[in-house]
Amino acid sequence: MTAALGKDLVGLEHLSPEQIRLILDTAEPFKEVSERPIKKVPALRGKTIVNLFFEASTRTRISFEFAEKRLSADTVNAAASGSSVAKGETLVDTARNLEAMRIDMVVIRHGSSGAAQFLGERIRSNVINAGDGKHEHPTQGLLDLLTIRDKRGKIEGLNVCLVGDVLHSRVARSNIWGLLKLGARVGVCGPHSLMPRGIEDLGVTVFRRIEEAIEWADVLNVLRLQLERMETGFIPSLREYFRVFGVTLERLERAPRELTIMHPGPMNRGVEIDSRVADGPHSVILDQVTNGVAVRMAVLYLLAGGKPELADAAKRGGGE
Numbered sequence: 001m002t003a004a005l006g007k008d009l010v011g012l013e014h015l016s017p018e019q020i021r022l023i024l025d026t027a028e029p030f031k032e033v034s035e036r037p038i039k040k041v042p043a044l045r046g047k048t049i050v051n052l053f054f055e056a057s058t059r060t061r062i063s064f065e066f067a068e069k070r071l072s073a074d075t076v077n078a079a080a081s082g083s084s085v086a087k088g089e090t091l092v093d094t095a096r097n098l099e100a101m102r103i104d105m106v107v108i109r110h111g112s113s114g115a116a117q118f119l120g121e122r123i124r125s126n127v128i129n130a131g132d133g134k135h136e137h138p139t140q141g142l143l144d145l146l147t148i149r150d151k152r153g154k155i156e157g158l159n160v161c162l163v164g165d166v167l168h169s170r171v172a173r174s175n176i177w178g179l180l181k182l183g184a185r186v187g188v189c190g191p192h193s194l195m196p197r198g199i200e201d202l203g204v205t206v207f208r209r210i211e212e213a214i215e216w217a218d219v220l221n222v223l224r225l226q227l228e229r230m231e232t233g234f235i236p237s238l239r240e241y242f243r244v245f246g247v248t249l250e251r252l253e254r255a256p257r258e259l260t261i262m263h264p265g266p267m268n269r270g271v272e273i274d275s276r277v278a279d280g281p282h283s284v285i286l287d288q289v290t291n292g293v294a295v296r297m298a299v300l301y302l303l304a305g306g307k308p309e310l311a312d313a314a315k316r317g318g319g320e
Contacts, residue, residue, distance in 0.1 A: 004019065004022055004302060004308065005022070005023070005299075005302050005303055007120065007126055007127075007303070008116070008117070008120035008126055008127040008128065008303070009127075009128045009129060009138055009139075009299055009303065010120060010127065010129045010138070011116075011117075011129060011135065011136035011174065011177070012136065012138050012141050012142070012174050012177040012178045012181070013136065013173075013177045015177075015181070017183075020142070020145065020178055020181060020182060021182070022302070022308055023142055023295065023298050023302065024145060024146050024149060024295075024298075025308065026298035026301065026302060026306075026308050027142075027146055027294040027295045027297065027298035028294075030070075030293075030294045030297040030298055030301070031290075031294040033070055033294075033297070034070065034293055039070050040069070040070055040072055041070065041071060041072065042072045043071045043072065043304075044068070044071035044073040044300060044301065044304055045072040045073070046074075047071075047073045047074065047104045047105065047304055048073065048074045048076070048101075048102070048103045048104050048105075049073045049075050049076070049103070049104060049105040049106075049107065049300070050075075050077075050078055050098050050103050050105070050106050050107070051064055051068075051075065051076070051077045051078065051107045052078050052080065052094070052098070052106050052107065052108045052109075053077070053078070053080070053108075054108070054109060054110045054115075055109050055110065055111050055131070056079075057109055057130070058266075059265055059266065059289070059292075060109065060130050060131065060140070061077070061109075063289070063293055063296055064107050064128075065077070066293045067293050067294075067297040068300060070293070071297055071300055071301060073104075073105075073300070078094075078098070080094065091110070091118070092118075092119065092122050092123075095122070095123050095125075096123065098125075099123050099124065099125055103125055104125055105125055105126040105127070105128065105300065105304070106119065106123070106127050106128070107128045107130050108127060108129065108130060108132075109130040109131045109132070110131075110132050110133070111132075111133055112132065113132050113133030113134055113135035114132060114133070114135060115132045115133070116128075116132045117129075126303045128299060128300070133170065134167075134168060134169070134170055135170055135173065136173050136174045136177075137170040137171045137173075137264075138174050139292070139295055139296050140170075140171045141171065141174025141177070141178045142174075142178065142295045142299070143288055143294075143295040144175055144178075144221060144262060144264070144288060145175075145178050145179070145182065146291045146294070147284050147287050147288045148160065148184075148219055148260070148262075150284075150291070151260050151284050151287070152218065152219070152260060155182040155183060155184050156182060157184070157185075158184045158185070158218045158219060159184070159185045159187065159216055159217045159218045159219070160175075160179050160185070160186055160187070160219040160220075160221065161186070161187035161188065161189055161207065161213045161220050162175055162176070162186070162187070162188050162189070162221050162223055163188075163189045163190060163210065163221070163223060163245065163247060163272070164190050164194070164222055164224065164225060164245065165190060165194045165223050165224065165225045165226050165272075166190055166194060166195055166196060166223065167193075167195060169223050169226065171223065171264045172188070172223060175221060176203075176204060180202075180203055180204075185205070186202075186203070186204045186205070187205040187207055187213055187216060188204050188205070188206055188207070189207040189208070189209070189210055189212070189213035189245070190223075190245060191234070191235060191241070192208070193234045193235065194234055194235070210244070210246070210247070210251060211251065211254070214252065214255045214259065215256060218257065218259065218260065219259065219260045219261075219262065220247060220260070220261050220262065221262040221263070222247050222261065222262065222272050222273045223263075223264065224264065224265070224266065224267065224268060224272060225238070225241065225271055225272055227268075238268075238271050241271060242270060242271050242272070246271070246272060246273065247261065247272065247273045247277050248274045248276075248277065249274055249276045249277055249280065252277060252282065258282065259282055260282060260284055261273075261278075261280075261282040261283045261285070262283075262285060262288060263278065263283075263285050263288075265288075265289070267285075
């Protein structure tokens with residue numbers, strides 16, 4: 001366990017800019033591993049990692065699995081559902097039972113905000129938050145930061161706007177914390193009904209019209225409408241949402257500068273984003289997916305005690 005990140009990664013809110021840069025810099029040498037014929041390094045050989053997903057997720061779970069296996073860790077997937085796992089005591093009992101099997105890390109996704117921190121305070125194993133309620137999704141925030149840095153060459157001084165369902169988005173919160181700490185200016189844009197109360201207090205600029213956001217921004221991160229978390233009444237209809245807030249090619253063509261378009265996925269095409277934009281030259285959406293594996297490799301490696309300066313050696317197969 002390294003003091004560089006602490007025991008757990010539960011969010012970006014309490015990380016320093018130096019800690020965030022450490023993760024991004026450590027991810028860089030791990031990118032190359034995914035390009036090899038044999039996509040494996042021995043950095044976490046002998047470590048056992050449990051992916052404990054109380055919510056369904058395909059992209060995040062698979063990305064973590066790839067990261068774990070490319071570092072040569074032993075992985076176990078544990079899906080949990082139903083009311084019996086909603087109580088904190090049951091969550092801890094589940095983790096303690098797993099820990100009795102001598103595991104090293106838990107990657108947890110849970111519908112309750114604070115679940116990852118709650119668990120981390122009660123077990124010895126490292127805990128990584130793969131999304132908790134409306135709170136944070138730190139590895140998604142980190143991979144978004146890495147993608148922006150790759151594409152734009154920097155983060156400091158950029159205008160980055162999060163568009164869409166900010167209210168229900170844990171991705172938005174991790175992005176806001178990470179971007180502000182690294183010196184970007186952050187905006188949010190979406191219907192008033194999908195904005196958290198007091199969002200301005202986080203230090204972001206609120207845009208009520210998508211045209212204003214596009215005029216201001218260097219980067220648009222288009223958030224998915226989380227229809228599964230909504231009751232009725234948040235938006236009049238999907239068609240109306242797309243008409244007023246959809247990121248379309250016509251709107252981008254009126255932008256005063258070239259924009260970078262991001263989306264944490266999965267996309268609702270024709271609802272929050274036009275297919276011509278998602279698949280177009282401005283889009284770095286597939287780069288985000290690629291960078292997700294490298295960022296998660298970096299987080300696992302650092303929490304397991306890997307030294308940042310040895311990441312290159314680990315990549316070459318001479319790691320710890």
